Amino acid sequence: MPQTTTAPRFRERFPTLSNSTYLVSHSMGAPPLGARDALVAYWEAWAKEGPEAWNEWLPALQDLADNLGTIFGAAPGSVSLAPNVSILQAAIASSMDWNGARNEVVFEDLQFPSVTYVWKAWERFGAKVVRVPSDDGRTMSTERLVAAITEKTAVVVLSHAAYVSGALIDVSAIVARCHETGALFVLDVYQTTGTYPYDVTALDLDMAVGGSHKWLCGGPGCGFIYVKPALRAKFEPAITGWMAHESPFAFEPAPIRLTWNQHRWNTGTPTVPGYLVARAGHDAIREVGVTNIRAHNLRLTAAILGHASERGIATPTPLDPAQRTGWIGLAFQGDDRVADQLIERRIFVDYRPGCGIRVSPHFYTSDEEIEAFFEAIDELRTR
Numbered sequence: 001m002p003q004t005t006t007a008p009r010f011r012e013r014f015p016t017l018s019n020s021t022y023l024v025s026h027s028m029g030a031p032p033l034g035a036r037d038a039l040v041a042y043w044e045a046w047a048k049e050g051p052e053a054w055n056e057w058l059p060a061l062q063d064l065a066d067n068l069g070t071i072f073g074a075a076p077g078s079v080s081l082a083p084n085v086s087i088l089q090a091a092i093a094s095s096m097d098w099n100g101a102r103n104e105v106v107f108e109d110l111q112f113p114s115v116t117y118v119w120k121a122w123e124r125f126g127a128k129v130v131r132v133p134s135d136d137g138r139t140m141s142t143e144r145l146v147a148a149i150t151e152k153t154a155v156v157v158l159s160h161a162a163y164v165s166g167a168l169i170d171v172s173a174i175v176a177r178c179h180e181t182g183a184l185f186v187l188d189v190y191q192t193t194g195t196y197p198y199d200v201t202a203l204d205l206d207m208a209v210g211g212s213h214k215w216l217c218g219g220p221g222c223g224f225i226y227v228k229p230a231l232r233a234k235f236e237p238a239i240t241g242w243m244a245h246e247s248p249f250a251f252e253p254a255p256i257r258l259t260w261n262q263h264r265w266n267t268g269t270p271t272v273p274g275y276l277v278a279r280a281g282h283d284a285i286r287e288v289g290v291t292n293i294r295a296h297n298l299r300l301t302a303a304i305l306g307h308a309s310e311r312g313i314a315t316p317t318p319l320d321p322a323q324r325t326g327w328i329g330l331a332f333q334g335d336d337r338v339a340d341q342l343i344e345r346r347i348f349v350d351y352r353p354g355c356g357i358r359v360s361p362h363f364y365t366s367d368e369e370i371e372a373f374f375e376a377i378d379e380l381r382t383r
Contacts, residue, residue: 011364013284014217020346021369026166026191026327026360027350029217034280042273057272064275065224065262068282071216071290072189072208073199074226080265081275082223085190085209087239089118089157091225091265092186092207094238096154098126104152106183108145108169109134110162115188119157127154137354138165138316139323145169146177153183160198161191161325164355166317168196168325175204190214195297195326195362197290200226207231215293215326215362217281221274225265232264241268284363293363297326300361300370304328307374316355330377331356338380347376 011017014030022030045053061081069079082088093105105119105127120129132148134140140162149156156178161168171187178185186207192198194215200208208226212218227235236258242248243266246257258264285293298321305328308315314331318324329352332338339351349357361370 024348025362032280035277038276073201080262084223091237091239093122095235107157139167142170155184157186159188166325212278218278222278327360329355
């Protein structure tokens with residue numbers, strides 16, 4: 001008998017599931033009803049209170065950041081919000097001194113392009129990029145990553161899981177090497193937060209950055225940064241703004257007096273609706289529990305791999321569940337065409353060259369939906 005760990009009450013929070021099969025949470029999580037309610041409440045507060053609504057919004061944003069942090073073991077006050085990770089990466093770069101011998105930035109060949117754009121641009125200020133190659137274009141060698149980190153390394157910026165394959169890296173080995181050499185470690189957790197359990201405190205991470213629109217079901221516009229509390233005062237971002245001031249509503253002239261708390265990484269006027277809309281997704285992830293989500297995902301991805309094997313469909317993602325995050329790639333002749341046709345039927349997936357059709361079951365995905373997906377694959381491949 002088909003089974004699912006997803007209670008009906010969770011599916012009912014996601015109306016998109018009533019008229020579609022949603023297998024693309026690795027790219028954009030399904031929208032919860034609570035997100036719509038948050039947008040309406042935002043408008044109503046704006047309409048009723050005018051500028052006085054800031055007295056409601058600002059505490060809500062701080063609470064949202066702390067609430068998000070509980071998903072990955074962050075202490076209260078250690079998570080800050082931002083519109084996106086690119087801004088946060090640039091803020092990190094702007095807070096570092098690039099004039100000395102320790103000026104190298106290490107990142108992997110499979111890093112998401114936007115991040116590489118930011119750090120490559122910092123070469124004009126004295127940074128030197130060290131890009132660690134991949135042997136197969138899908139995975140990264142732990143030994144090669146560790147060897148690239150030396151006493152010249154200022155910062156190491158790595159993805160928890162490769163966006164092109166879902167392959168995980170050995171975080172503990174990188175943390176140990178960074179501590180040994182004195183390099184700052186920034187872990188990009190965009191691909192894992194909400195589907196793969198990790199704890200920033202237990203891992204002893206210096207920093208972690210990510211966003212809400214994938215597995216967290218929070219929509220675009222709510223990025224975040226975790227900074228180890230012991231390191232907070234060490235960084236003074238030059239990419240900043242009035243909301244990072246110790247007393248923002250004092251409207252003091254420059255230079256800025258950076259606040260000591262989590263708002264230190266803020267910039268200008270916050271994108272309030274983008275943040276508030278993310279809360280419902282965060283709450284759902286907390287309620288279900290990432291450990292439960294992972295177990296459900298592993299069972300369904302195993303079923304996907306079984307269906308793929310029966311049909312002779314190649315799977316570019318790692319077969320060992322301990323080595324991958326929450327999605328599976330399905331590669332076959334005409335996969336790009338089939339992906340488009342699946343989407344026309346409201347079977348939401350996406351396609352990437354070299355990876356094929358990317359399929360990601362989340363906590364709201366049922367066994368029946370996986371079976372229906374492969375029935376559609378069988379039909380469309382014969383056309």
